[in-house]
Amino acid sequence: MILSPSILAADFSRLGEQIRQLDEADVPYVHIDVMDGLFVPSISFGFPIIESIRPLTKRVFDVHLMIQEPIRYVEQFAKAGADIITVHLEACSDVTATLTAIRNAGCKVGLTIKPGTPIETVYPYLPDVDMVLIMTVEPGFGGQKFMPDMVEKIVALKAKLAQEQLQVDIQVDGGINPQTLPVVLEAGANVIVAGTAVFRGDVKENVAGLEALAQQ
Numbered sequence: 001m002i003l004s005p006s007i008l009a010a011d012f013s014r015l016g017e018q019i020r021q022l023d024e025a026d027v028p029y030v031h032i033d034v035m036d037g038l039f040v041p042s043i044s045f046g047f048p049i050i051e052s053i054r055p056l057t058k059r060v061f062d063v064h065l066m067i068q069e070p071i072r073y074v075e076q077f078a079k080a081g082a083d084i085i086t087v088h089l090e091a092c093s094d095v096t097a098t099l100t101a102i103r104n105a106g107c108k109v110g111l112t113i114k115p116g117t118p119i120e121t122v123y124p125y126l127p128d129v130d131m132v133l134i135m136t137v138e139p140g141f142g143g144q145k146f147m148p149d150m151v152e153k154i155v156a157l158k159a160k161l162a163q164e165q166l167q168v169d170i171q172v173d174g175g176i177n178p179q180t181l182p183v184v185l186e187a188g189a190n191v192i193v194a195g196t197a198v199f200r201g202d203v204k205e206n207v208a209g210l211e212a213l214a215q216q
Contacts, residue, residue, distance in 0.1 A: 001214035002191045003207065004062045004171070005030035006097035007053075008044060008194025009195030015049075018203065019056045025207035029062040029084075031173070031193045039091045040140030047080045054081030062193075064112070064173070066139050067091065071098040078105035086133050086171075089121055097170075099128045110171070114139060119153040126166055131191060132157060136184070137174030146175025151187045158188030181213050 005027055008208055010018045022030060035081040037043040050061065067073070070087040071094070072116060077085055085102045089111055092098045102109045112133035122132055130180075134157065136150040154170060161168050172184045173193035181192065198206050 001185060002028045002169070003198075003210060004031040004191055004193045005198040005207070006031040006033060006173070006193050006195035006212060008033045009199040010201070015053065016056055018199065019053050020170065021203040022059065022198075022207075023057050025204045027059065027198075027207055029191070030057065031062045031064065031095070031195075032082075034063060034065050034067060035140060039068045039088065040066045041102065042140045047076055050077070050080040050082065062086070062110075062171075062191075064110075064193075066092075066104070069093065072102050074098070074105050074107075078102075078107050082107055084108040084110055084131065086112050089113050089125075089141070090117060094211045095125060099125060103128075107216065112139075112171075115147055115150055119156050121188045122157070123160060126161065126164060126168060128207075129168060131169040131171050133171040133173055133193075134189070135174055136172055136176070136180075139170075146177075146180045148183070151183060154184060154187035154189050178213055179183070181210060185214060 033044055035042045035044040045164055060083045061081050062084045065088045068091050085107045089096055102205050108130040110131040111129045113124055115135055134153050136147050169191045171187045171191035172189040176194040177197045
């Protein structure tokens with residue numbers, strides 16, 4: 001399991017301290033949700049936040065762009081410090097061009113879909129991506145309840161990747177906690193986004209608890 005704590009659930013009055021806590025907990029990734037108020041209803045944060053926390057850690061910055069036509073900003077997010085850039089298939093008028101722009105900017109390529117979009121829509125792009133993110137909540141808000149019917153998408157994607165003999169990470173985001181984590185891992189996910197389950201309470205203890213569950 002690669003754990004990618006979502007700073008959307010962090011305490012922004014002490015964000016620097018919480019980034020350092022993630023370092024101390026030795027998490028591999030830091031998940032950064034960028035929302036534009038158009039593709040999703042909420043607005044979160046953009047380049048200045050990423051630039052300001054980039055010097056604080058060498059962790060992989062896993063940037064999830066919930067924005068319309070993300071190709072417009074790929075280079076800027078790469079320069080701000082993104083290591084992985086994930087875009088929504090539904091937000092791109094030219095998906096292939098957007099994925100190519102991410103690769104050309106020197107970042108790993110992620111592709112995601114909303115819960116209502118069939119998993120088969122990502123299949124044509126699997127040779128061009130490093131990771132597929134399966135949303136287990138509607139994108140745009142933190143703290144939502146896990147949608148169990150999305151587990152079928154994880155299973156189907158895992159089978160398709162095996163059939164095509166492709167090494168692509170399967171990331172899951174939304175409602176991940178000690179109860180839902182074993183379910184998505186069993187289904188085939190290997191990159192786990194967790195927000196509240198990491199930042200509510202003691203970060204280091206929470207990370208250790210999730211990692212222990214993953215090893216069972």
